[in-house]
Amino acid sequence: MSNEYYREIEALFPDAVLIGDAVSEKYAVDWSAENAYQPTMVVRPKRVEDISSLLAYCNTNDLPVVTQGGLTGLAGGATPQQGEVVLSLERLSGITEIDSQSMTLTALAGTPLEQLQQAAEDAGFYLPLDLGARGSCTIGGNVSTNAGGNQVLYYGMTRALVLGLTAIKADGTVIRSMNKMLKNNAGYDLKQLFIGSEGTLGIVTEVVLRLYPKTLSKKSALCAFDNFNDVVGFLQTMQRRLSRVTAFELMWSNYVEKVFSINPNCSNPFTQKYPLYVLIEAEGSDIEYDGQRFDKVLADYLEQGNMLDAVVAQSNTDAEKFWHIRDGVSSILSAIKYRANFDIGVPVSVMDEFVKRVERALEKSITDLQLCTFGHMADGNLHLLAWTDSGSDDHKEAVVQSIYQQVYEIVGEMNGTVTAEHGIGAMKRKYLKLCRSEEEIALMRTLKQAMDPKGILNPNRVL
Ligand SMILES: Cc1cc2nc3c(=O)[nH]c(=O)nc-3n(C[C@H](O)[C@H](O)[C@H](O)COP(=O)(O)OP(=O)(O)OC[C@H]3O[C@@H](n4cnc5c(N)ncnc54)[C@H](O)[C@@H]3O)c2cc1C
The missing domain is CATH 3.30.465.10 (Uridine Diphospho-n-acetylenolpyruvylglucosamine Reductase; domain 3)
Structure with a gap:
């Protein structure tokens, strides 16, 4: 982008522009921390009319625009690329x-x-x-x-x-x-x-x-299982017998043990290790009734023999401790620089087979493979983290790229999605075709052409 445009934008929106040294590093990259690019200028309008005028100006002058919210995205969508006008919405707030x-x-x-x-x-x-x-x-x-x-x-x-x-x-x-x-x-x-x-x-x-x-009651429990089928049975039983199951997070032992080893604030509420752990939460409107009902349904399932163990939270602090384990992913992400980080989706009916297939494929091709598997299982959404601890940084990065390719191919073959929640952004564009048909992608392009014929909005993202 030439200096002439910077000058014109600054003149048009004098109160909204940060330029040069005033642009802090936070605008250079989203939470993925990949492909950072320090922009020369950031426009931070406070009014909808100013955003409208900025876009009209950029469209007339063929200037690409990247939009930034809180920059917590994990797909590189808000990370600036060379020549883009950075539009931050942080001041359009309230x-x-x-x-x-x-x-x-x-x-x-x-x-x-x-x-x-x-x-x-x-x-x-x-x-x-x-x-x-x-x-x-x-x-x-x-x-x-x-x-x-x-x-x-x-x-x-x-x-x-x-x-x-x-x-x-x-x-x-x-x-x-x-x-x-x-x-x-x-x-x-x-x-x-x-x-x-x-x-x-x-x-x-x-x-x-x-x-x-407003929700008046919330009950949480951490439950242990031997195998995936028992987890599916548990989910369906709980949904049938409780009126509002709001969270059902599945964590494989490889994930839970990694969190315990890396994060001193997390501890195992059980006295032994198990293959699978579920964090379940149910809401209701009557603290006493809902609490008793939750405990009974859980006890019944435990008695049937399809669950190995369970700990019910007795306080908000207990529930927070369970969530610390689930949220412990942040500690792993901070500790491991070169890792593949997935938010894939597969139907629940093939999820167990998918995880086993991924394990087999990666173990065969990667020395010293490290794998953590967990996610919003009931939504058909898994987060996998995979990496190797061996070799140079270049080797680790090459391994990460090979992991992405292998896992996304399996996702495509099993009719899943390469992203269940974080989006395609800039980082997953080349994998879109593994989970969307040619016809679907062609229709997406038609919509993009109709709404943004010059392609100025977030170019090189999604499509
Ligand atoms: C610790 C952590 C936990 C997370 N957990 C989850 C989770 O459980 N589920 C989940 O889905 N995501 C999760 N995320 C990812 C992220 O928080 C979400 O994608 C979130 O919705 C991004 O919001 P943001 O304001 O930070 O957007 P940004 O990162 O700034 O932008 C994300 C994308 O949206 C576009 N965008 C932003 N604002 C606008 C706008 N106003 N108009 C048009 N386009 C816009 C950007 O151009 C970019 O493409 C997590 C991230 C972190 C760091």
Whole structure:
């Protein structure tokens, strides 16, 4: 991008531009920490009109734009590339309205998720979208990536919580679609184009979210199993016998033992090791009744002999300790530089076979393989981490690339998806064809061409 454009943008948006040394390193890369690129300029508008004008200017001058929310993405989508105008939504922040009769919360796109959760709670409601990055990720980023998280099993992905939104097209046209109703069948549901399209079809500036009544009781347990079939049986039993199972996280022993070895804040609540661990959570509206019911259903299952052991949380602190184990992935990611990090999806019916196939394939081809397997199993979503501890850094990096190729090929062969929640971004583009047909990708290109004919929005991402 030439200096002339920098000067013009600075003149057009004098209060919104950071340039040169004023641009901190945080704008150079998302949480994946891969392919960092320090931008010369960042535009941080506070008003929707300014974003619209910026896009109109960039579209006229064929300037590519990358949009940044909280930069917690893990697919490189918000990481700048050479020549791009960086548009940060961090200052387009705040709650516009809580409509307690319609049970909706409306907020600007740059508002951190945790602020929305708190505002909902303060108003006597519940916003069930929740993920580990809650303190930093923005609702605009959540919508654009159709974020998943810990409670998808009952409440669905972000898409299920978005009732309306405002988005800006590449040419600066503002599309206001601020629906508040659960039902609206008047023509195409345009908001869906912007949900999960990772900033390639438009910039989300404001969102109407669905709220739920406040949850009054929550019960958690950590359960141990010998094999995958027993876990599936447990999931279905719990869903049949409890009205609201909200989380069901499966962790293989290779993951749990790695977390215990690396993170001194995590400890094993059992006295021995088991092959598989499930963290289950159920919500309700009556503390006493729901608590007794949860304990009984769990005890019944244990008695049947298909579960090896179980520990029920007696307090919030106990429940937090269970979640520390599940969230211990951050410690592994921080400790291991060269590792393949997956958020793949496969149908539950082939998940066990998939894990065994991946283990066999990688063990055959990689010396000193390290593998951690865990994830939102009930959503068909697994996070695998794989790496080798042997060899030089170059060798480790080459091994990581070979792991990506091998695992994604198996995912494709088993009718899975290369990304169940983090998105394709810049990092998984070449693997999209392994899980989407030629016809699907052609239709995606048609949509992109129709909405952003010059291809200025997040180029080289997704497609
Ligand atoms: C510790 C941790 C835990 C996580 N857990 C989960 C999880 O459980 N489930 C899950 O799905 N993800 C998870 N993530 C990934 C990440 O938090 C989500 O993808 C989140 O939705 C990204 O939001 P963000 O504001 O940080 O977006 P960014 O990282 O800034 O951007 C992500 C993508 O969205 C685009 N974008 C951002 N804002 C907008 C906007 N307003 N309009 C248009 N495009 C936009 C960007 O261009 C980019 O392509 C986790 C990340 C971390 C670090």
